Amino acid sequence: xxxxxxxxxxxxxxxxxxxxxxxxxxxxxxxxxxxxxxxxxxxxxxxxxxxxxxxxxxxxxxxxxxxxxxxxxxxxxxxxxxxxxxxxxxxxxxxxxxxxxxxxxxxxxxxxxxxxxxxxxxxxxxxxxxxxxxxxxxxxxxxxxxxxxxxxxxxxxxxxxxxxxxxxxxxxxxxxxxxxxxxxxxxxxxxxxxxxxxxxxxxxxxxxxxxxx
Amino acid sequence: xxxxxxxxxxxxxxxxxxxxxxxxxxxxxxxxxxxxxxxxxxxxxxxxxxxxxxxxxxxxxxxxxxxxxxxxxxxxxxxxxxxxx
Numbered sequence: 001x002x003x004x005x006x007x008x009x010x011x012x013x014x015x016x017x018x019x020x021x022x023x024x025x026x027x028x029x030x031x032x033x034x035x036x037x038x039x040x041x042x043x044x045x046x047x048x049x050x051x052x053x054x055x056x057x058x059x060x061x062x063x064x065x066x067x068x069x070x071x072x073x074x075x076x077x078x079x080x081x082x083x084x085x086x087x088x089x090x091x092x093x094x095x096x097x098x099x100x101x102x103x104x105x106x107x108x109x110x111x112x113x114x115x116x117x118x119x120x121x122x123x124x125x126x127x128x129x130x131x132x133x134x135x136x137x138x139x140x141x142x143x144x145x146x147x148x149x150x151x152x153x154x155x156x157x158x159x160x161x162x163x164x165x166x167x168x169x170x171x172x173x174x175x176x177x178x179x180x181x182x183x184x185x186x187x188x189x190x191x192x193x194x195x196x197x198x199x200x201x202x203x204x205x206x207x208x209x210x211x212x213x
Numbered sequence: 214x215x216x217x218x219x220x221x222x223x224x225x226x227x228x229x230x231x232x233x234x235x236x237x238x239x240x241x242x243x244x245x246x247x248x249x250x251x252x253x254x255x256x257x258x259x260x261x262x263x264x265x266x267x268x269x270x271x272x273x274x275x276x277x278x279x280x281x282x283x284x285x286x287x288x289x290x291x292x293x294x295x296x297x298x
Contacts, residue, residue: 028285033277040274050278054288061289104226105258111220117254121264134271141269156269162234181230188258188265 009073016064028057031074034158035081041157042085044138055084075168082150089142100148100182103189120195133191140190144183151176152183219248221255229262 012030015023032053039052059080067076108114124130141149141157147169154165155176166176224232224245231237232245249256278284 024289025282025286028282032281032285036277036281037274041272044272046274046278049274050281050284053281054285057285058289058292061293105222107220107222107225111222113221113254113258117257117261119257119260121260124264124268130268130271134268137265137268138272152269156266157272159270159273177230184230184262184265185225187269188262191265191268192261 006072006074010069013064013067013069013073016061024061027060031077032057035077038078038081038153038158039085039088041138041153042082042089042142044135048088049085052081052085052088055087056081059084072167075164078154078168082153086142086146100144100186103186104182105185105189118192118196120192123195123198133194136194137187137191140187141183143190144186148179148183148186151179152187155180156184219244221248221252224248224255225258229259233262 009027009030012023012027016027035056036049036053039056040046040049043049043052056077060077063080067073106114124133141152144152150169151165154160154168155162160168162173162176166173169176171179228237228241228245232242237245249259
């Protein structure tokens with residue numbers, strides 16, 4: 001987000017704070033697509049995403065007075081929107097929680113892989129299969145602790161620049177990178193588990209590579 | 214980074230992200246590339262790490278409902294009325 005965009009945001013924020021409805025509507029026009037996109041990614045359902053978008057703007061409307069104008073508006077609002085989406089996601093039956101540590105790659109004492117690493121990437125060459133896997137990836141991300149979940153959503157799904165993610169979450173770039181990598185490792189491993197549970201002819205998995213170093 | 218230091222563990226846990234996002238010095242990159250060429254498990258790991266990234270990008274919706282702005286505005290006005298805002 002550049003300075004001009006941030007200045008425009010601030011002008012609208014000030015308008016909303018003084019009760020200017022047209023400023024609020026401009027803000028909705030400005031950010032509805034990004035908020036919806038974020039909510040859809042979390043909820044994977046158009047109706048729920050639409051309702052989460054409404055929730056986010058309702059929170060914006062009510063809480064804009066608490067926004068500190070020395071900060072970037074979008075960083076604040078992005079977190080509002082993320083919370084609105086996850087709040088709806090939590091109303092669904094909860095998924096079993098899993099430990100990130102349990103899904104980190106394992107190595108021998110001399111630092112080599114101790115298990116086979118199958119290449120399941122061919123499975124996503126088929127668009128329908130790829131979409132099915134993406135839907136599962138959305139569920140998998142929701143298993144992550146929020147600190148990891150938010151980073152991977154913002155960077156890998158929303159494709160926000162790393163600096164913007166770090167700023168929004170108020171973390172350093174090294175912390176951002178560490179969380180992103182661990183979150184990706186977790187999601188990769190869970191997707192690998194899903195693929196290995198499928199019959200080989202369906203997943204299209206290539207033969208596993210041996211555990212050599 | 215000397216060749217002796219490049220184990221699968223170091224590569225996957227410590228270097229993979231820098232390798233992928235292009236922030237790694239070229240000499241280190243060449244070293245890791247050599248490891249990938251000689252190590253099928255690491256190569257498969259890299260391939261599926263990238264596939265994971267491509268899968269995640271598909272989570273973005275293809276389209277936003279055309280009347281969403283209007284829907285949001287109607288919702289907000291109703292809530293305001295209801296709550297006397």
